[in-house]
Every structure is written in structure tokens, then in C-alpha cells.
Amino acid sequence: MATVTLKPIKTPELIFEGYSITPDAFAGKTAQQIAGLTGHEGKIVTTIGDFFEVSGNAGETAADTDIIINGDCARVKYIGSKMTAGSVTVNGNADMYLGGWMKGGKIYVTGNVDSFCGIQMQGGEILIDGDAKNHVGCAYRGDWRGMKGGTIRIRGSAGNDIGTFMLGGTIIIEKNAFIHVAPHAEGGTVIIKGDVEGRVGGQMVKGDMYVLGKIKFMMPGYQKVGTVEKEVDGVTQTFDHYIGDLGERHPKSKGQIVYANLYLKAAA
Amino acid sequence: MPKLIKGVGCPYCGSSCDDIEVLVSDDETKILEVHNACIIGNNLFHHANDPTRPKLPRMRQPDGSMKEIPYAEAVDWMAKTMLNAKKPLIYGFGSTNCEGMSAVARIAEKAGAVLDNCATICHGPSFLAIFDNGYPSCTLGEAKNRADVVVFWGCNPMHAHPRHTSRYSIFPRGYFTQKGQMQRTVLCVDPRETDTAKLADHHLMLDQGHDYELFDAFRTVLKGFEIPETVAGIPREKIKEAVEIMKKAKFCMIFFGMGCTHSDGRNHNVDAAISYTRDLNEHTKCSIMAMRGHYNIAGPGQVWSWQFGFPYCIDLSKGSHAHMNPGETSSVDLAMRDEVDCFVNVGTDAGAHFPIQAVQHLKKHPFITVDPNFCMASEIADLHIPVRIAGVDEPGVVYRMDNVPIQFRAVIKGLPGVPSDEELFDMVYERMCELTNTQPIWLAAKEDRKYPQNPAVS
Numbered sequence: 001m002a003t004v005t006l007k008p009i010k011t012p013e014l015i016f017e018g019y020s021i022t023p024d025a026f027a028g029k030t031a032q033q034i035a036g037l038t039g040h041e042g043k044i045v046t047t048i049g050d051f052f053e054v055s056g057n058a059g060e061t062a063a064d065t066d067i068i069i070n071g072d073c074a075r076v077k078y079i080g081s082k083m084t085a086g087s088v089t090v091n092g093n094a095d096m097y098l099g100g101w102m103k104g105g106k107i108y109v110t111g112n113v114d115s116f117c118g119i120q121m122q123g124g125e126i127l128i129d130g131d132a133k134n135h136v137g138c139a140y141r142g143d144w145r146g147m148k149g150g151t152i153r154i155r156g157s158a159g160n161d162i163g164t165f166m167l168g169g170t171i172i173i174e175k176n177a178f179i180h181v182a183p184h185a186e187g188g189t190v191i192i193k194g195d196v197e198g199r200v201g202g203q204m205v206k207g208d209m210y211v212l213g214k215i216k217f218m219m220p221g222y223q224k225v226g227t228v229e230k231e232v233d234g235v236t237q238t239f240d241h242y243i244g245d246l247g248e249r250h251p252k253s254k255g256q257i258v259y260a261n262l263y264l265k266a267a268a
Numbered sequence: 269m270p271k272l273i274k275g276v277g278c279p280y281c282g283s284s285c286d287d288i289e290v291l292v293s294d295d296e297t298k299i300l301e302v303h304n305a306c307i308i309g310n311n312l313f314h315h316a317n318d319p320t321r322p323k324l325p326r327m328r329q330p331d332g333s334m335k336e337i338p339y340a341e342a343v344d345w346m347a348k349t350m351l352n353a354k355k356p357l358i359y360g361f362g363s364t365n366c367e368g369m370s371a372v373a374r375i376a377e378k379a380g381a382v383l384d385n386c387a388t389i390c391h392g393p394s395f396l397a398i399f400d401n402g403y404p405s406c407t408l409g410e411a412k413n414r415a416d417v418v419v420f421w422g423c424n425p426m427h428a429h430p431r432h433t434s435r436y437s438i439f440p441r442g443y444f445t446q447k448g449q450m451q452r453t454v455l456c457v458d459p460r461e462t463d464t465a466k467l468a469d470h471h472l473m474l475d476q477g478h479d480y481e482l483f484d485a486f487r488t489v490l491k492g493f494e495i496p497e498t499v500a501g502i503p504r505e506k507i508k509e510a511v512e513i514m515k516k517a518k519f520c521m522i523f524f525g526m527g528c529t530h531s532d533g534r535n536h537n538v539d540a541a542i543s544y545t546r547d548l549n550e551h552t553k554c555s556i557m558a559m560r561g562h563y564n565i566a567g568p569g570q571v572w573s574w575q576f577g578f579p580y581c582i583d584l585s586k587g588s589h590a591h592m593n594p595g596e597t598s599s600v601d602l603a604m605r606d607e608v609d610c611f612v613n614v615g616t617d618a619g620a621h622f623p624i625q626a627v628q629h630l631k632k633h634p635f636i637t638v639d640p641n642f643c644m645a646s647e648i649a650d651l652h653i654p655v656r657i658a659g660v661d662e663p664g665v666v667y668r669m670d671n672v673p674i675q676f677r678a679v680i681k682g683l684p685g686v687p688s689d690e691e692l693f694d695m696v697y698e699r700m701c702e703l704t705n706t707q708p709i710w711l712a713a714k715e716d717r718k719y720p721q722n723p724a725v726s
């Protein structure tokens with residue numbers, strides 16, 4: 001395993017599009033070569049070296065490359081996007097598209113992330129200690145094939161549009177979420193440990209949602225069908241089981257209509 | 269002898285009325301009377317007579333005052349400023365013709381700019397919903413000739429599109445709707461008792477910001493399932509009654525406005541409306557339409573989709589491809605996050621429409637306004653370049669809210685020396701090419717283009 005350390009030395013005047021900050025792009029390169037990898041600031045082509053001090057050479061492959069960024073990246077987009085293996089650790093905040101289109105490997109951010117974290121994700125793990133803005137694990141605009149696999153865990157809260165058009169994988173929000181959880185989803189699991197304002201599972205076809213807190217405004221298209229015991233994130237609890245969205249189309253499997261499931265923690 | 273010009277298009281609201289008659293002085297420089305237009309359209313035409321209309325560009329001086337400068341100087345400054353910027357933002361186009369929108373695209377590509385239009389603060393979410401879910405729409409002619417149930421959801425045409433109801437939606441007598449209003453049932457979904465709601469047969473006064481839940485309730489009822497006793501503040505029985513009316517319609521027409529696109533959920537509200545429209549088509553015919561605000565705000569969506577593949581929020585900074593993702597490449601987000609370093613406001617008033625913080629961010633950098641009149645954006649700009657008024661002293665193609673193209677005509681002669689948007693942008697583009705030592709690429713579709721003459725067609 002080889003570790004490449006980046007230290008921010010300059011805040012970009014606009015935004016640095018750091019699409020090269022991935023183990024895949026770094027693999028097989030020396031620190032100097034990494035500093036020469038390109039990014040964009042507006043229409044200006046810049047390099048990683050313009051904004052970061054790079055130390056350490058990368059491993060032979062993405063899988064043996066760990067990237068550690070020591071400092072704030074609140075104005076650096078696309079960190080770890082499209083990565084397939086290896087790891088990225090950001091000791092600070094990160095901007096949009098963190099781990100977008102990611103296929104494998106691990107990303108850990110100690111601070112907050114902006115919107116579109118894990119957009120169109122296919123595999124791997126993202127762990128955020130802070131909050132995420134909107135569109136966690138969502139689909140790109142107009143794409144009906146959203147997140148397909150992998151795990152996103154946000155230790156803080158998230159905004160709206162969580163897991164839009166999701167097909168697989170798991171999203172865990174440990175605190176609260178705003179609105180639109182798994183709209184249009186056709187698979188996957190979303191777990192919200194805190195409260196949600198509303199619109200949980202609107203237009204959802206298939207998939208599972210767990211809400212451990214309260215839902216302020218329930219979708220009218222969900223109906224309670226029973227009470228079940230379920231293990232969620234290692235803890236077994238009692239949930240009210242709802243199915244829906246009854247207004248939406250639903251496929252049939254073995255002669256049975258498949259609905260999306262909402263498990264809302266039962267009142268003690 | 270004053271001349272009466274018939275079949276004139278009104279360049280104000282999304283109704284794009286094309287039955288206006290304008291009486292002009294015999295030297296074709298003054299508008300004397302305007303017939304058929306509503307009060308807004310009427311005023312718009314008369315406004316062109318204003319003797320104080322700017323005739324020269326004005327540049328902000330070090331002491332803060334504005335000084336008139338020749339067009340050549342303004343063109344040069346605009347070209348240089350846009351080339352120097354890392355990421356300029358060109359925004360507006362609510363009120364200009366498609367020729368101007370097409371011409372500005374060349375500048376945007378050359379400058380590596382973000383190209384955005386007023387949809388970003390208006391019907392942009394509708395685009396996103398349309399990407400996600402399709403657009404089962406029709407033309408206003410179909411609405412007029414067929415619709416016997418009309419739903420106004422989060423829009424108030426009585427004020428925003430004054431002749432919409434009389435030309436297309438409620439009052440006109442159409443082929444299958446010979447009895448006009450008598451034959452139409454009008455529903456209005458709005459948290460306020462607007463004048464449109466007062467006109468409606470049924471007003472569903474929902475709790476503000478709960479449109480999505482209400483759409484879901486409509487869909488659930490339509491699928492035959494039970495819903496909670498009240499949804500979004502509306503009793504179950506009322507919802508069922510409304511669904512029944514729509515289901516029994518021969519042709520149901522849903523018009524939606526900013527109440528859907530700019531309350532919480534935005535694109536999802538429209539998305540649910542589209543799903544509901546599709547569901548209704550299992551029972552009857554149903555169609556849906558966005559109440560676009562300005563007479564040609566559907567235009568940039570058409571023109572730029574054809575040019576770049578995206579209707580708005582088009583980031584061309586990479587030079588190799590267009591990138592679009594509202595939330596990131598949308599004007600207000602770019603401004604709030606300080607992601608742009610030059611702002612060009614064309615045919616709209618960002619000064620009046622944007623959140624004040626966004627304008628404050630934009631004002632840190634060069635601010636250029638291209639507009640025929642004085643407005644807030646022109647008064648805070650570093651450079652204000654006046655142009656002719658599309659639809660009044662400049663002809664052009666416009667797209668009505670139902671995406672039907674209409675050729676608008678000029679009714680009076682333009683102010684001498686004042687270019688059209690298209691001419692101005694072509695001049696700026698040529699200057700940019702000179703400055704960067706590149707050959708301009710003119711893909712002229714029109715043979716009579718005014719500036720510069722295309723050697724291939726002359």
C-alpha cells in the first residue's frame with residue numbers, strides 16, 4: 001500500500017474541478033507526476049500542484065493507492081469520482097460530486113460534503129462524519145437508472161433527494177433528512193435514523209426504507225399492513241410496515257404485486 | 269396616413285397573442301394605438317415610444333457615474349471581459365427572439381461560459397421533471413378545441429397571462445367546445461384565493477408546499493385505493509370529487525405554474541403531475557402544459573437544446589462538451605457559490621429577480637446588461653448596451669408556451685444605430701475571434717442575415 005498525501009496550499013478563486021483526484025488517476029505515478037495531473041478552474045486548465053502540495057508516490061494500481069487530503073476541500077469538486085479501488089480520506093470538507101459514479105474503494109470525509117455525493121454510484125463505500133447537502137446517491141438528471149450498489153453513510157443530516165431513482169445499494173443517514181427520500185426508486189435500501197419532513201417514497205416502485213425517527217408528513221399513497229421485527233444496521237427493532245406508493249405503477253413477481261416497503265419505527 | 273398592422277405578436281407574456289393590431293404613424297416611428305392586447309401588452313408597445321430610450325451603450329466610470337460610449341468600444345470591452353473571465357455566466361433571454369439566442373451561443377462557446385435562461389428561476393424544474401418522466405403535452409389549439417375540464421395548478425393566468433383564459437383555456441369556443449365557458453369545468457389548485465380561483469368551479473385550497481402529497485393522493489384515488497381523511501388540508505371527499513370530474517372529462521387539460529415549480533420539491537411536484545396526467549390517460553384524454561412566463565422563454569429551451577442538447581444551465585467551460593446539472597450549473601447557485609467571475613444579463617432583469625445575495629456576489633465581478641430599456645440590472649451594471657425591442661422594432665421567431673414557433677414582426681423602425689441582439693452578439697463574436705486570432709464560424713441558416721454578410725450566401 002502506498003499513500004499519497006495532498007495538502008491544500010491555495011483556495012481556488014472560483015472552484016477547482018479535481019476530477020483527477022482518484023486512486024485510479026494517481027496509480028503508477030510519482031508525487032511529481034501527480035502534481036502535474038490536470039483539473040479545471042472555469043475554462044482554465046490547471047494542475048493538482050497549483051492547489052495542493054503532493055507528497056508520496058502512488059502504488060502500482062488504484063487498489064494499492066491511498067490518498068489522504070489534509071485540509072479543507074470545500075471548493076474542490078469531483079474528489080474520488082469514478083474511482084474503482086483504493087481509498088481517499090479527506091480531513092476536512094469536500095465539495096460536490098464526492099464519489100460520484102464511483103465503482104469501488106472507500107472514501108472517508110471527516111467534515112461535511114456538498115450536493116451530489118455518490119451520484120450514480122455503483123459500488124464501494126462512502127463515509128461522511130458531517131452533514132451532506134442535497135442529492136445524496138441520486139441519479140443524474142434524466143437518468144432513470146440511479147445508484148446501483150455500494151454504501152453511503154452520512155453521520156450527520158442530509159437535505160432533499162436522497163436516492164432518487166435508486167436501483168440498489170444502501171444509504172444510511174444517521175440524523176435527519178429533509179424531503180424526497182427514494183423518489184422513483186426501484187430497489188435499494190435507505191435508512192434514516194432521525195426525523196424526516198416528508199415525501200418519503202413518493203412515486204417509489206420497489207425497495208426498502210427505514211425511518212427510525214418521525215415522518216412529519218406521510219405520503220397519502222402508503223398504507224399500513226402490519227407490524228414487524230427487523231434488524232437495521234445491527235439493531236433489531238419493531239416497525240410499522242407500510243406499503244406504497246399505491247399511486248405508482250408496480251411490477252408483479254410470482255403473481256404477486258411488488259410494492260415498496262416503508263418501515264417506520266413503532267411507537268414504544 | 270397612419271397604418272394599421274394586423275396579425276402582430278405581443279412580446280410580453282407566455283400567451284404570445286398573435287392577433288394584435290397596431291396603428292403606427294406613417295413614418296413608422298411611433299405607435300399610435302394598440303388593439304386586442306391586454307393592458308400589459310398595450311403598455312409594452314406604447315413603451316417603445318418613450319423618447320428617453322437609451323440609444324448608446326453606457327459604461328460605468330471610476331466615479332460611479334455612467335458615460336455614453338460608442339458601440340464599437342462597448343463591443344470591444346464586452347469581448348475582452350468575457351475572454352478574460354475564467355467562467356462567465358450569460359443569463360436571461362426571457363424577452364428576446366430566437367435569432368439572438370442562437371447568436372449568443374457562439375459567444376458562450378468562445379468564452380467558455382455558462383449559458384442559462386430565465387427558466388432557471390421559473391420553469392427549470394419542469395425541464396428536470398420532463399427529463400425524468402416525459403411530457404404528455406399538446407398545443408394550446410388542442411386545449412381550446414377539446415378541453416372540457418381545465419385545471420390550473422399553482423398558476424394565476426388572470427394576472428400573469430391575462431388573455432390566456434379568453435384565447436385558449438376557459439372562454440373560447442372551439443371545435444368540440446362550441447359552448448365555450450358553459451361547457452368547461454374549471455378547477456383551481458392554489459393555496460390562495462386568486463382571481464383565477466374565484467373564476468373556477470372548484471377551488472382546492474391546499475396547504476402551501478404540499479402539492480406533491482396532493483398529486484399522490486389524486487393518483488392513489490385514481491388507482492382505487494383509500495387515502496387519509498385529509499391530504500394537504502383538503503378533505504378526502506373533495507379530492508375524490510375532483511378526481512371524478514377529471515376522470516369523466518372528455519379531455520382534461522392541466523396547466524401548472526410557479527406554485528408547482530418553486531415550492532418545496534420543485535421538479536418532483538411537476539414529475540408527480542406528469543405521472544398523474546399519464547394515469548388519467550387510462551380513463552380519458554389528458555394533457556399537461558407548463559405556463560411559461562414570457563412570450564419567448566420556451567425559445568432558449570428549443571434553440572439551445574438543438575445546439576447543445578440541453579435547454580438551460582449549460583456549462584461550456586470545458587470547451588469539449590456541454591455539462592448541465594441544475595443545482596450546480598444554475599445561475600443562482602453559481603452566483604451564491606462564487607463560481608463565476610463575469611455576468612452578462614440579456615433581455616431580463618437579474619437585478620430585480622435574483623436574490624439580493626446572489627446579485628451581491630455577481631457584483632464583485634464585471635456585470636454587463638444587454639437590454640433595450642433601463643432596468644435594475646442596467647443601473648447596477650458596469651456596461652449597459654441597448655438593443656432593439658424584439659417584437660416591436662425587431663422581428664424574429666418566438667416559441668409560445670406550448671412550443672409552437674411564431675414569426676413575430678417589427679411594427680416600427682428601430683432607433684437609428686441601435687443593433688438587434690443578434691447583430692450585437694455577432695459583433696462581439698467577431699471581435700472575440702479577432703482578439704484570439706481565430707476564424708469566425710458562421711453557420712447561417714438565413715440568407716438575409718444582416719451582420720456580417722456571410723460570404724457563402726452573398
Ligand code: SF4
Nearest residue numbers: 278281285306309431
Ligand atoms: S395576454 Fe400576454 S401576450 Fe397576450 S396581449 Fe396580454 S401580455 Fe401580450
